[in-house]
Amino acid sequence: MNEPSAVSPTTAGPTELASALRDAALAAGFVRVGFAPAERFEGGAERLERWLAAGHHGEMAYLAGVERASPRALLAEVRTIVVVALPYPADPLMQLRRKNSSQLSGAVARYALGDDYHVALKQKLQVLADACAKVVGRPVAARACVDTAPLLEREAAARAGVGFIGKSTMAIIPGVGSYFVLGELLLDVEVTPSAPEEAAHCGSCRACLDRCPTGAFVDDYVLDARRCISYLTIELRGAIPRELRAPIGTRVFGCDVCQDVCPFNASPRPRAVAPELLPRDGRSAPDLVRLLELGSAEYRRFVKGSAIRRVSRTRLARNAAVALGNSGDPLAIAPLVRALERDPRPLVRSHAAWGLGRLGGDQARAALAASASSDSDPEVREEARSALLELAPPC
Secondary structure, X not given: OOOHHHOOOOOOOHHHHHHHHHHHHHHXXXXXXXXXXXXXXXXXXXXXXXXXXXXXXXXXHHHOOOOOOOHXXXXXXXXXXXXXXXXXXXXXXXXHHHHHOOOOEOEEOHHHOOOOHHHHHHHHHHHHHHHHHHHHOOOOOEEEEOOOOOOOHHHHHHHOOOOEEOOXXXXXXXXXXXXXXXXXXXXXXXXXXXXXXXXXXXXXOOHHHHHOOOOOEEEXXXXXXXXXXXXXHHHOOOOOOHHHHHHHOOEEEOOOHHHHOOHHHOOOOOOOOOHXXXXXXXXXXOEHHHHHOOOHHHHHHHHOOOHHHHOOHHHHHHHHHHHHHHXXXXXXXXXXXXXXXXXXXXXXXXXXXXXXXXXXXXXXXXXXXXXXXXXXXXHHHHHHHHXXXXXXXXX
């Protein structure tokens, strides 16, 4: 890492500190860094309240009832917010590799393919805090934040000039795109602020809104999380609404469509990627049958050190059942039948029934008929009956 010690601790002012922290951040692998005064995000607070009042947060009750617009609620003595962006892969060949895979493969959002970004960000933010203390010549009060902290981080990114908030509600950096995760470091020292990004740069483009598989965008800059594939596959604990299952495709954790179609991500030039966020074996195109049938120990091994830990083993199996149903591959029938007949979890059995209804065939029909009449759970019986109605009548 570049040492910021060239600046004397006794003479370092806000501008010198900004320069030293910028050098340290770039040396740590961040593609952008910016600085914002620790003022309350009044506009962001109003937008959040309207969004919550509309119910767009779904089951994410943790987003309500907590102060998220005031950095001082997290660190009373904060004077500056340092905002950083850590890039993850945007690999155009990944989808092709999935299609060419011989196994029944699912898709995972790219930010989750490598090591857990929460850990990587916090470690790198601590490096910045140490650099700050070295420059100012005293211990500093600091708090490292990632998206688990109650802070409007995209508002912070715009205020710090790191990027603008696009119509997709994603933070976007011109020349970099949106394939990055944000981190914030709250400091009790004054740093010269960066010029804020006061306006979006989307123009008349509606690619993210129009190409969303589930139609999750209510309007420009307004996402109804209840229809978002990321919410459906990660946050939603119960049954996925039937009308939204088919558009999920073979995605089992998150979605990248609104980013894939964004012109700001359409660059032929290679872009920087944090080594910690490079894909790990088995995550780029996970075996759907394996995910459906994961035992507790296997699940722990699969999610260890990964952001995929956010989703439970049961929800991961539920998602795999939907993905197998959407695969269109007859090889998916046998594992779905096994799940319908043997899995102890009603949530998994009900989605396996739906998947069999999508695939059809005599084996699927027989399993569904048995489940419709004898499954111990009424919701599973109802899903099996509904799936039978979707099947074409036997010849």
